Amino acid sequence: MEDLDRDFLSDLPQSIIETILTKLPIRDAVRTSILSNRWRYKWASMTHLVFDDRSATQFNDRMVVEDRIVNFITRFLFLHDGPIHKFSLSSSFLQSSPDIDQWLLFISRKDVKELILELGEGEWFRAPSCVFSCKNLMRLELVRCELDPPPNFKGFLCLKYLNLQQVLIPPDDIECLISSCPLLESLTLSYFDSLELTVRAPNLKYLILEGEFKDLCLANTPLLIAISVAMYMTDDIAEHFEQSSSCNFDKFLGGVPELERLIGHIYFTKYLSIGNGQRRSPITYHHLKFIELYQVSFDDVKEVLVVLQLIVNSPNLKALQISGSSNTSAATQAPDLQFWDEKFSTDCMLRQLKTVKLTDVSGVPHEMKFIKFLLEHSPSLEEMSITPSLYVTEGRLNMLIDLVCFRRASPQASIVFIHEPA
Amino acid sequence: MIEADSEIIKPEILKAYVWLQTSDGSIQQVEQEVAMFCPLICREIQSGMGSSKNYPISLPSRVNPPMLSLILDYCRFHQVPGRSNKERKSFDEKFVRMDTKRLCELTSAADSLQLKPLVDLTSRALARVIEGKSPEEIREIFHLPDDLTEEEKLEPIKNTMDDPRIRLLNRLYARKRKELKERERLKNTEVEEDRADERSVDDLLSFINGSNEGGPFDTYGFADSKANRASKSKKKNRKRKDHHKAAPSNCTSTSNSTTASSDAVYMNKKESNELDSMRSNPTCHGNLSPNPCNGTKLHNIEDNTIPPAEDEFDDCDLDDDIDPALKEKIDREVEDFARRLNSDWPERMQQILSLGQERRTLQLTANGNGSLRIFTSLDESRK
Numbered sequence: 001m002e003d004l005d006r007d008f009l010s011d012l013p014q015s016i017i018e019t020i021l022t023k024l025p026i027r028d029a030v031r032t033s034i035l036s037n038r039w040r041y042k043w044a045s046m047t048h049l050v051f052d053d054r055s056a057t058q059f060n061d062r063m064v065v066e067d068r069i070v071n072f073i074t075r076f077l078f079l080h081d082g083p084i085h086k087f088s089l090s091s092s093f094l095q096s097s098p099d100i101d102q103w104l105l106f107i108s109r110k111d112v113k114e115l116i117l118e119l120g121e122g123e124w125f126r127a128p129s130c131v132f133s134c135k136n137l138m139r140l141e142l143v144r145c146e147l148d149p150p151p152n153f154k155g156f157l158c159l160k161y162l163n164l165q166q167v168l169i170p171p172d173d174i175e176c177l178i179s180s181c182p183l184l185e186s187l188t189l190s191y192f193d194s195l196e197l198t199v200r201a202p203n204l205k206y207l208i209l210e211g212e213f214k215d216l217c218l219a220n221t222p223l224l225i226a227i228s229v230a231m232y233m234t235d236d237i238a239e240h241f242e243q244s245s246s247c248n249f250d251k252f253l254g255g256v257p258e259l260e261r262l263i264g265h266i267y268f269t270k271y272l273s274i275g276n277g278q279r280r281s282p283i284t285y286h287h288l289k290f291i292e293l294y295q296v297s298f299d300d301v302k303e304v305l306v307v308l309q310l311i312v313n314s315p316n317l318k319a320l321q322i323s324g325s326s327n328t329s330a331a332t333q334a335p336d337l338q339f340w341d342e343k344f345s346t347d348c349m350l351r352q353l354k355t356v357k358l359t360d361v362s363g364v365p366h367e368m369k370f371i372k373f374l375l376e377h378s379p380s381l382e383e384m385s386i387t388p389s390l391y392v393t394e395g396r397l398n399m400l401i402d403l404v405c406f407r408r409a410s411p412q413a414s415i416v417f418i419h420e421p422a
Numbered sequence: 423m424i425e426a427d428s429e430i431i432k433p434e435i436l437k438a439y440v441w442l443q444t445s446d447g448s449i450q451q452v453e454q455e456v457a458m459f460c461p462l463i464c465r466e467i468q469s470g471m472g473s474s475k476n477y478p479i480s481l482p483s484r485v486n487p488p489m490l491s492l493i494l495d496y497c498r499f500h501q502v503p504g505r506s507n508k509e510r511k512s513f514d515e516k517f518v519r520m521d522t523k524r525l526c527e528l529t530s531a532a533d534s535l536q537l538k539p540l541v542d543l544t545s546r547a548l549a550r551v552i553e554g555k556s557p558e559e560i561r562e563i564f565h566l567p568d569d570l571t572e573e574e575k576l577e578p579i580k581n582t583m584d585d586p587r588i589r590l591l592n593r594l595y596a597r598k599r600k601e602l603k604e605r606e607r608l609k610n611t612e613v614e615e616d617r618a619d620e621r622s623v624d625d626l627l628s629f630i631n632g633s634n635e636g637g638p639f640d641t642y643g644f645a646d647s648k649a650n651r652a653s654k655s656k657k658k659n660r661k662r663k664d665h666h667k668a669a670p671s672n673c674t675s676t677s678n679s680t681t682a683s684s685d686a687v688y689m690n691k692k693e694s695n696e697l698d699s700m701r702s703n704p705t706c707h708g709n710l711s712p713n714p715c716n717g718t719k720l721h722n723i724e725d726n727t728i729p730p731a732e733d734e735f736d737d738c739d740l741d742d743d744i745d746p747a748l749k750e751k752i753d754r755e756v757e758d759f760a761r762r763l764n765s766d767w768p769e770r771m772q773q774i775l776s777l778g779q780e781r782r783t784l785q786l787t788a789n790g791n792g793s794l795r796i797f798t799s800l801d802e803s804r805k
Contacts, residue, residue, distance in 0.1 A: 007564060007565050007566050007567060008523055008526045008527070008564065009522075009526055009548075009564040009566065010566065011530075012526060012529060012530055012533075013530070013533060015533070016529055016530070016533055016541065019541065019542070019545040020548050020549050020552070021549075023545055023546050024552060024553055025553065028552060028553050028554065031557065032552070032560070034557050034570060035557055035561055035566050036561065036566040036567050036568065036569055036570060037569045037570055039566070040570065
């Protein structure tokens with residue numbers, strides 16, 4: 001027997017043991033209770049609890065698995081001792097049930113700081129009111145829930161991170177919720193339907209939006225650093241936009257001077273183009289370094305103008321990624337290419353731009369002019385990669401012919417044309 | 423941190439060094455930029471320590487020279503700003519490939535230097551070692567003592583199954599294991615008692631045949647004289663006596679059926695080698711049954727000296743959950759067993775008498791329900 005070697009694991013400080021236990025799947029953490037006397041209750045003072053579908057051995061019968069998970073969690077909480085800082089539950093087997101309400105009530109009394117709930121696809125879970133009484137909540141992530149803040153809810157005063165995905169919440173309440181969390185730094189809203197959103201969050205740094213938005217306005221977000229928007233559009237939303245007179249660009253990007261990274265998907269550029277007069281935006285984005293815009297339709301001159309406006313107002317832009325929207329139908333009228341020669345003279349040089357990646361390039365006139373513009377105005381450009389759209393086959397040769405002609409401001413620029421043999 | 427560095431750092435040609443002293447007293451010279459990666463060292467440097475050999479920074483006791491060199495390797499790699507995430511990740515993965523003892527030491531050392539990224543890395547590695555392994559494997563890897571009693575191990579921490587039969591079975595197994603442990607323990611203590619209790623077979627037989635009520639009984643008393651003294655107060659010791667129970671006698675089945683069934687359950691769960699030794703019990707029983715007055719005398723004596731049987735089973739709530747069907751089954755088994763024993767009786771008697779020349783230890787125990795149990799420990803059966 002190796003009695004000479006002392007047990008070297010249990011002598012580690014409690015904080016390390018807790019770290020190790022937290023990195024184990026929670027079932028294994030509980031199993032350490034039968035290792036030795038000292039380990040009997042080390043698991044019971046864990047402060048970060050992460051429950052998922054692995055917490056119960058799998059069976060074919062859903063009901064059995066659900067029972068087992070419920071049993072396990074209930075027993076665990078009953079035997080737990082001490083504060084709980086993080087409670088995370090993601091299970092596709094669990095639906096709305098009174099057990100979950102009880103767990104949340106228990107947790108809310110334990111000074112919880114992080115709460116993550118993601119339940120199954122069935123009946124959506126309705127968050128009990130005890131969730132709103134978690135005073136010290138710093139991080140809240142809810143998936144497939146119904147949230148109904150009580151009328152006297154004053155907000156989560158410590159909340160820094162909010163992520164709501166497929167959450168049913170009355171539209172007024174969501175704006176209230178956001179503005180009543182003064183320390184909010186990161187906001188993620190996904191899969192909301194037809195939401196009119198005005199964000200007022202003085203400390204907000206990161207904003208991620210995905211869904212159908214009828215209206216988006218960043219009213220008070222001076223510290224925003226990164227924005228990522230994936231905007232879906234239904235027909236009636238598009239109609240609504242036609243009729244609106246406000247300038248979306250200003251509404252959305254008018255108050256974010258600290259912006260460093262902008263990512264836009266699907267209809268974002270189109271959204272920005274609505275109501276945008278052909279004028280230079282008053283705001284310069286001194287810190288904007290990365291722009292990624294997807295599904296930009298180069299057939300629509302307004303969208304092109306939005307892209308140009310962004311680029312021209314970002315003197316420190318480092319990397320640019322644009323993906324075109326593969327519009328198979330040819331333009332009905334010859335595009336007005338005048339502005340290319342008039343508007344953008346050589347004084348707006350993009351001195352920091354180093355990499356440009358263009359994908360789904362269809363070679364339409366505006367697109368080629370855009371590439372020409374970039375090459376002429378980026379003295380530090382190192383690499384530009386162009387990937388033609390899959391739908392364009394014959395036009396590729398013309399694209400290349402044009403490309404070869406373009407003057408380059410940067411002597412070290414290399415253009416990579418990514419051509420997959422058919 | 424780089425900005426602060428440039429203030430302290432001497433001209434670029436010379437690299438700045440700091441002096442670190444480990445727990446064993448040895449002093450090492452380390453590039454400042456590498457050492458600054460550790461928050462603890464960084465603070466010490468900023469408060470002026472470590473700039474010369476005479477004023478080295480004393481590192482916490484958990485940092486010994488081999489651990490320090492590992493930590494410095496880690497710092498040296500990661501403090502270079504130009505490395506990609508991929509590079510760092512692959513370095514980390516290679517870095518933690520060491521035996522678990524060193525991994526624990528490294529975690530401890532990194533924690534004392536407040537080097538959080540390294541603590542996270544090593545903790546994750548340790549978690550990977552633990553994950554998915556059985557308790558025995560984990561105990562072996564980390565040299566953890568296996569000091570939980572069997573009962574504690576079987577205590578359901580999380581509710582595995584609600585089935586009452588499973589719970590009953592668990593309890594029975596728990597008791598069985600406890601018994602074995604007790605037997606083990608007693609084996610060690612009995613080495614001394616052996617000599618005290620040793621008697622020739624003849625003495626014993628004469629006693630059994632009713633010659634002397636008090637004498638041999640008192641001296642024989644119980645397997646463990648200590649238990650005798652303590653029996654009135656301690657239930658635990660009573661349990662110890664129970665381990666030396668033999669098969670129930672006929673009196674048992676007639677006098678007190680419930681306790682008998684409980685005992686029988688005990689019996690049924692005992693291992694077969696015990697049964698072998700029990701077969702010699704009929705020695706006494708056979709003589710008892712045709713001689714009822716002896717039985718009753720013994721019964722009286724036992725009643726005086728031994729607290730009632732109920733105490734024994736107080737802390738085993740065995741009876742609580744046995745459902746009636748199971749109980750019946752057990753009762754039937756007890757009767758079967760008793761019958762078997764009694765049929766073997768004459769032959770066994772002869773056997774034992776003939777073997778009486780050899781030295782053997784006979785222990786006599788009794789329990790409160792009036793049955794006399796003899797546990798003959800034959801050396802063979804003990805193995």
